[in-house]
Amino acid sequence: MSTAPPNDPDDAAEDAEDIADDVSADDAARDRRFDVELGTTAAVVVLFLVLRLLAVSHWHWNTVAAVADTFDFSDSFAIAFGTIAGQPWVTGVFVAILLPLALIRLLWPLPEHKGQITVSNVLAVVALAVVAFAMTYTYRNPWTLVGAAAFGLVLVLIRVFVHAGVLRRFAVGAITQIALIAGIGILVLAAVDDHPWMSEERIATTTHGTIDGWVLDEAPGFVHVLTADRDVLILPTGDITDRRLLD
Template identity: 35%
Template sequence: MHGHDGDKAEGDKAEPEEGARGWATTLTGAAALFVLLRLLAVAHYDWHTAFALLHTLDFEDAPAIFLGTFMANRVVSTVLLVGLTTFTLLAWVARGRAAPVADPRRWLGPALLSAVLVAMVVAHIRSYHSWGLLVAVVVLALTAALLGRARRHPRLGRATSAVLRQAKVLSIAAALVCAAVVSTPWVPLERVEVENGTREVHVFDVSPGFVKVLDADTREFHIYREDEIRSRVELADH
């Protein structure tokens, strides 16, 4: 009897571990696919250009590519912030419906995410004067307040929980769609002066003696010697 109970307990413990390993494998595969789609999208789906860009990357560049994708494009970053605001507010509503106030662990995740989200929204509004984002955040906050007041409604509670359960899958799908369609590179746009004129390029790699760039207009890949480049100026608004 005790042996059977012990086997059952071990089985229950193994299930979360297998689930965690499954998610880790999924995230690893999604990250590799994200980088591949970004290479193709930035190269305008030219195989040779994507292959050239591939050799400017290291394995540890994946986080920079992910963050750069959303920070380099104003529209994408606006959509991302609205989506994050929606999920965060839904998480607050769900915590208020299901978690006791005395248990701070259930509030820690949404609280940290909210702090980071507020900083990102403030930075975005200050940089781009994106008042539409501010209006969207205010509307979502008011909507969340109304949902919080009606959180005891069974159907509303189930709908909120269902959305949150699918948040991981929806986030991965949205990230892959962005990777495939957003052609803005994850590195800043620069104006470089070379011997035969001035060009607007994205600098992907600076190695000893050479600078590897992608032309912003033609999306052609070039390798310049360092002595060929007379000046470099980063263009902030792109």
């Protein structure tokens, strides 16, 4: 009959130290990933706003400076929403790509993504579905939903029947890099949408006649207006006799 050797206190202490070191390393890696993701998100937001200012100004530097002088970060949400609504065909294409990717990642995740369902994944699917429905209802055009269904079917067929090669790598890469695709889509929208984020107005004045443009800012005593020719006019409020929204 054999007896097991007694546990060595030094070995137990070393094992505990190794476990603590592994936990610390994992925590440090997660912190680094979070810092990278946060920094990337901030960079995308800044680049998005810069591209929107450039596009709205028709890439004229002096106009960019004048528009930026009236910019307020509280307008960021209005700018983002206006960008999505300003170019419906471009938005529709990206929604048709992103919606099936987000659904597949949520409902049929890759092996490395199993157990990683987060609130952000669910909210992304809900937001994309709402945008797709709203665009379909507004424009009476089903092509966003049809395109999403077609692209999703292609991805499913590739995952089921193609086990290697370029198509497989394309499908897996698209599902894995959905955040990158979304970021590229947002920046493309920002660069191609030259419509300002506020409603266009017809402004009657005593000094400049009637002006069609967008009111950038209403400072005490003055109104900053971006005209259709992408000039920024500063009008005294006393010179404005009428303002009407244009359809």
